Amino acid sequence: xxxxxxxxxxxxxxxxxxxxxxxxxxxxxxxxxxxxxxxxxxxxxxxxxxxxxxxxxxxxxxxxxxxxxxxxxxxxxxxxxxxxxxxxxxxxxxxxxxxxxxxxxxxxxxxxxxxxxxxxxxxxxxxxxxxxxxxxxxxxxxxxxxxxxxxxxxxxxxxxxxxxxxxxxxxxxxxxxxxxxxxxxxxxxxxxxxxxxxxxxxxxxxxxxxxxxxxxxxxxxxxxxxxxxxxxxxxxxxxxxxxxxxxxxxxxxxxxxxxxxxxxxxxxxxxxxxxxxxxxxxxxxxxxxxxxxxxxxxxxxxxxxxxxxxxxxxxxxxxxxxxxxxxxxxxxxxxxxxxxxxxxxxxxxxxxxxxxxxxxxxxxxxxxxxxxxxxxxxxxxxxxxxxxxxxxxxxxxxxxxxxxxxxxxxx
Amino acid sequence: xxxxxxxxxxxxxxxxxxxxxxxxxxxxxxxxxxxxxxxxxxxxxxxxxxxxxxxxxxxxxxxxxxxxxxxxxxxxxxxxxxxxxxxxxxxxxxxxxxxxxxxxxxxxxxxxxxxxxxxxxxxxxxxxxxxxxxxxxxxxxxxxxxxxxxxxxxxxxxxxxxxxxxxxxxxxxxxxxxxxxxxxxxxxx
Amino acid sequence: xxxxxxxxxxxxxxxxxxxxxxxxxxxxxxxxxxxxxxxxxxxxxxxxxxxxxxxxxxxxxxxxxxxxxxxxxxxxxxxxxxxxxxxxxxxxxxxxxxxxxxxxxxxxxxxxxxxxxxxxxxxxxxxxxxxxxxxxx
Numbered sequence: 123x124x125x126x127x128x129x130x131x132x133x134x135x136x137x138x139x140x141x142x143x144x145x146x147x148x149x150x151x152x153x154x155x156x157x158x159x160x161x162x163x164x165x166x167x168x169x170x171x172x173x174x175x176x177x178x179x180x181x182x183x184x185x186x187x188x189x190x191x192x193x194x195x196x197x198x199x200x201x202x203x204x205x206x207x208x209x210x211x212x213x214x215x216x217x218x219x220x221x222x223x224x225x226x227x228x229x230x231x232x233x234x235x236x237x238x239x240x241x242x243x244x245x246x247x248x249x250x251x252x253x254x255x256x257x258x259x260x261x262x263x264x265x266x267x268x269x270x271x272x273x274x275x276x277x278x279x280x281x282x283x284x285x286x287x288x289x290x291x292x293x294x295x296x297x298x299x300x301x302x303x304x305x306x307x308x309x310x311x312x313x314x315x316x317x318x319x320x321x322x323x324x325x326x327x328x329x330x331x332x333x334x335x336x337x338x339x340x341x342x343x344x345x346x347x348x349x350x351x352x353x354x355x356x357x358x359x360x361x362x363x364x365x366x367x368x369x370x371x372x373x374x375x376x377x378x379x380x381x382x383x384x385x386x387x388x389x390x391x392x393x394x395x396x397x398x399x400x401x402x403x404x405x406x407x408x409x410x411x412x413x414x415x416x417x418x419x420x421x422x423x424x425x426x427x428x429x430x431x432x433x434x435x436x437x438x439x440x441x442x443x444x445x446x447x448x449x450x451x452x453x454x455x456x457x458x459x460x461x462x463x464x465x466x467x468x469x470x471x472x473x474x475x476x477x478x479x480x481x482x483x484x485x486x487x488x489x490x491x492x493x494x495x496x497x498x499x500x501x502x503x504x505x506x507x508x509x510x511x512x513x514x515x516x517x518x519x520x521x522x523x524x525x526x527x528x529x530x531x532x533x
Numbered sequence: 534x535x536x537x538x539x540x541x542x543x544x545x546x547x548x549x550x551x552x553x554x555x556x557x558x559x560x561x562x563x564x565x566x567x568x569x570x571x572x573x574x575x576x577x578x579x580x581x582x583x584x585x586x587x588x589x590x591x592x593x594x595x596x597x598x599x600x601x602x603x604x605x606x607x608x609x610x611x612x613x614x615x616x617x618x619x620x621x622x623x624x625x626x627x628x629x630x631x632x633x634x635x636x637x638x639x640x641x642x643x644x645x646x647x648x649x650x651x652x653x654x655x656x657x658x659x660x661x662x663x664x665x666x667x668x669x670x671x672x673x674x675x676x677x678x679x680x681x682x683x684x685x686x687x688x689x690x691x692x693x694x695x696x697x698x699x700x701x702x703x704x705x706x707x708x709x710x711x712x713x714x715x716x717x718x719x720x721x722x
Numbered sequence: 723x724x725x726x727x728x729x730x731x732x733x734x735x736x737x738x739x740x741x742x743x744x745x746x747x748x749x750x751x752x753x754x755x756x757x758x759x760x761x762x763x764x765x766x767x768x769x770x771x772x773x774x775x776x777x778x779x780x781x782x783x784x785x786x787x788x789x790x791x792x793x794x795x796x797x798x799x800x801x802x803x804x805x806x807x808x809x810x811x812x813x814x815x816x817x818x819x820x821x822x823x824x825x826x827x828x829x830x831x832x833x834x835x836x837x838x839x840x841x842x843x844x845x846x847x848x849x850x851x852x853x854x855x856x857x858x859x
């Protein structure tokens with residue numbers, strides 16, 4: 123497993139270096155244009171980047187969880203979810219149990235965060251928790267845990283910071299330059315200081331600078347997306363390996379694909395953290411290189427084409443078949459290190475389609491909703507007529523009349 | 534003069550190699566030990582859950598005595614084997630227990646009242662999860678043992694392993710292939 | 723959840739494992755899309771996913787009644803008439819979040835369903851049947 127992390131890391135690092143080079147380039151141009159001194163620009167770029175990185179490193183997870191409105195849960199709040207996270211923690215060989223969070227949102231999604239394996243969290247929306255059976259939940263959590271295990275979270279947040287810095291710097295620099303060009307008119311003050319004679323040369327540098335300012339963020343974004351997509355495939359492969367049951371994740375992704383509710387609190391920068399693209403739109407098949415996630419249908423097809431095994435080599439083979447390519451997603455020595463791995467059977471709850479899915483779904487929905495009510499301090503009253511009244515804290519203390527039978531209750 | 538430097542350089546390289554390989558082996562062995570401890574924790578958890586389960590199920594009249602007794606007996610046998618230190622004997626006993634539990638869970642299907650009992654459902658979730666944790670920790674342990682054993686056998690780390698007495702570890706494979714589990718119906722208990 | 727009419731907290735009524743949000747002061751009812759799906763699936767209607775889409779396909783009712791905002795997405799809801807020609811006007815969220823029934827509308831719906839008593843399994847009759855179960859007794 124270490125081999126695989128290393129091999130993938132090398133490829134990712136090359137891409138990160140490319141992004142870093144873009145940042146350096148931006149800084150250099152800013153320095154040249156505004157101060158006539160490349161070093162000054164570099165220093166500014168690095169200070170902005172360093173500052174943002176520190177925030178992202180130490181506060182990134184709490185910011186992300188806070189923005190998403192995630193609430194931490196205890197084992198007793200939802201034993202099944204907590205158990206599944208623990209199972210995947212064991213299967214992946216993580217040493218520390220990640221914190222488990224729940225997001226009150228009907229959208230279907232989940233993400234992992236935390237700067238390293240010892241400061242990690244997984245979060246899942248209440249909508250997804252309701253929709254998934256045990257096997258599917260295990261697949262999704264396996265995917266998230268593998269983001270933690272493969273150190274994707276840190277990689278992606280650091281890349282996010284790089285991307286953010288590039289976007290911010292080039293945005294403001296290009297605005298200031300445009301403004302300066304218009305306000306400066308015939309180029310009397312600034313350009314005469316920058317270029318010692320040769321006004322034409324200054325204009326060319328200026329145009330190149332503007333072009334770069336526009337192109338750099340786009341390039342950075344594409345690199346970012348490329349890194350992100352690779353990590354998603356790898357996380358799917360790891361999930362299949364941990365659970366020994368690729369169908370669980372495949373079936374969960376199918377449910378995700380059917381839903382078109384966007385995640386309320388997702389932003390472009392946090393998108394790669396989610397298990398599926400949080401801005402998904404049913405009518406657009408996001409199937410190009412401007413996407414943070416590989417198309418969900420393709421991920422499902424790969425998982426289902428794994429045949430009789432759950433090893434990396436099976437996933438790699440399936441990836442090649444589905445993508446019709448010779449270059450796999452997982453390095454050869456990785457696949458060899460893990461060897462052949464068989465599948466397991468579905469859990470007692472039954473294969474995904476059979477075994478009274480409606481009842482299960484209803485029970486799960488009530489289970490999850492009741493947990494959300496408990497966490498929001500609702501009070502439940504059982505009325506004699508068979509209805510249950512769940513009263514929010516603001517209405518407690520008053521008298522509640524059951525709308526079904528008219529009996530009154532002290533809330 | 535330069536010869537001394539070359540020799541010194543080679544010695545330094547050898548020391549770095551030895552230290553690195555030695556530390557790598559120690560790490561791998563610790564990971565194996567941790568993985569083993571993890572299995573142990575989960576197996577103990579299972580011993581703890583069984584009396585509760587038996588108590589809950591016993592309350593239901595006409596519940597098949599034989600199935601319950603088989604579970605209790607298998608639990609006692611497994612617990613005894615856990616103190617013996619013999620991995621092969623232990624994984625056989627644990628395999629028996631897994632089989633007995635899975636038969637119990639099949640019998641439970643015949644009792645709709647029991648399946649509606651909140652207490653039982655909570656226990657069932659705990660037991661399902663513990664069974665999963667056992668097989669996941671076994672899975673992780675076997676993977677780690679494979680990697681550690683590879684290191685002790687492959688060149689050049691086998692030299693260091695030989696020098697400092699890193700022995701092969703035994704995999705906990707028997708339980709996955711145990712007869713009890715093979716015969717058990719398709720339920721993941 | 724906040725009542726889209728009174729802007730006060732609503733409480734939740736669970737009956738037969740289906741939840742409704744109920745406003746104590748205006749007697750209005752919010753039927754959440756997820757709960758609707760559960761109800762229809764339990765009733766054996768396969769196309770539960772289409773339900774809200776079906777309701778939303780109905781023509782926008784011409785009325786002077788004030789537009790209501792969806793309590794979930796806060797977007798103005800669409801007024802549609804369900805329960806046939808002389809049916810009841812309800813509000814449906816255009817983002818498929820759910821349906822809103824004003825206080826009087828539930829009672830009117832129950833009257834309609836009692837008069838009709840169709841045996842046919844349909845989205846609308848399932849919804850009205852359930853509301854009758856909860857508020858009709």
